[in-house]
Amino acid sequence: MQKQGTKLAFLGLGVMGAPMAGHLQKAGHDVTVYNRTATKAADWADTYGGSHAATPREAATGADFVFACVGNDDDLRSVTLGNDGAFAGMSAGAVFVDHTTVSAAVTRELAAAAGAAQISFVDAPISGGQAGAENGQLSIMCGGDGGAFARALPVMEIYSKICRRIGDSGAGQMTKMCNQIAIAGVVQGLSEALHFAEKAGLDGRAVVEVISQGAAGSWQMANRYETMLDDEFEHGFAVDWMRKDLGICLDTSDEIGASLPLTALVDQFYKDVQKLGGGRWDTSSLIQRLRKMG
Template sequence: MTTAAFIGLGNMGYPMAGHLARAGIQVTVYNRSADKARRWVEEYGGGRADTPAQAARGAGLVFVCVGNDRDLRQVTLEQDGAVSALEPDAVLVDHTTASATMAETLDAACREQGAHFMDAPVSGGQQGAENGQLSIMCGAAPATFERLSPVLAHYGKTVVHMGPVGQGQLTKMANQICVASVIQGVAEAISFARDAGLDAEKAMQVIGAGAGGSWQLVNRHRTMLADQYDHGFAVDWMRKDLDICLAEATRLGSSLPTTALINEFYKEVQAMGGGRWDTSSLLRRLRRDRDQD
């Protein structure tokens, strides 16, 4: 529990790995961009590996935080992947927002190595990762969760055991369904306030203090009003997440009409060149034709 590997140093993984190092855990990092891994080591100490397998070798805990199922498979199961180097009784913790099927695949692969697995997607964005205030949704055997929860608390304000492997990813899907719907609601509210001649800033302040308030409204309305979207969680990643939600809903026979519609809205944002814009850019799509009049 005093040695760890962290694979994937993106906007989320970089500060999360940093919290582990600051807690006194000896961390070895791997990132496809070696320069970012070097920069992390300069900032936090620890070690840098040239492959995921090298990072995982000898580590009691191996954390992964990458982009999607394909990236996850590459750094865990393919050549020089982390799973092949897992020590007996080590734990692989996946923070990627991925499919529940991929979680089950990794669990089986870890068990073949005599190791353990936890799917633990997170919510809270880069700000939450930097501040150690993430919400972490965990799918694992009870004993694995009990073993890992004190470690996850180094960057998680809410760490919840949702059930067996895969339940963490299913919970994250429900989270993204909520987030997408809330952002669209905030965008429509701001657009309506402008059309009605309201002071939109004041309107969002008073709404945010009442039953209409949300994290998205409180933290994003000012940048939305300023038409600033070069920050936050990218539309491309939200599209990936919503595609996962919709595929799982089809498998379950669950109806997600609003989610499907908002996913189409995000496709329009991508067509506008906004794949890397923050997800709150739904307002720019909504005002695109209106503001040109």
């Protein structure tokens, strides 16, 4: 078990990062945070009792492990590279763990840059949404050196229900793409089922009570059907972010020769949701597209 009191840094305090960093501080570690909006970092420190820094480099200086959970490829580069980046502050032998969903290409790029500085890099995208982060029940899929993963695992276990190394650098990001591909199809299917029930004059809740106990059951059905029926879409991963992720999936599918016809179609459906003004709605809002656009 990772000893308590380990010096950690956490970069990015969005709806996922803030509670994840909070779990680390509550577990007895010495956590310094950085956020692009400095007031969020100060507020986090007031809430959890950790420290905050003005730059990623300052946060990472002296840390045994540095964690990041930011927005996209460019955001990740901005907190790792350059004079103020985390890599410039990290000591040889430290481990950088990236929880951002980014392209496998940028993962390999940054893993190489970290390696040149004698820093280990673990790509560790997460699934489980805001609730999973708040409850410490995330699924974490990892790529990178096995030794670095083994060192970081006891720390990541603080906020995860499963954390597994899939393979070498980039394997975690590839696995996250599988996750998003699977979610896209399931949410579209659930949306169509509930929309069909509404059009048929059925009680949607009664329908789900029955079909959820059979082969149609899913996490999405269990956790999203009520809010979908109630037109409430403020409970999870935003459409804007899902389109970013699906774009990565589709770009990568071209590179590796995979066929993703359903994913491409659902990506366009999410584009329709954005046109409805739903970019910040959660991903279950695909049903709203059916109601409004047919």
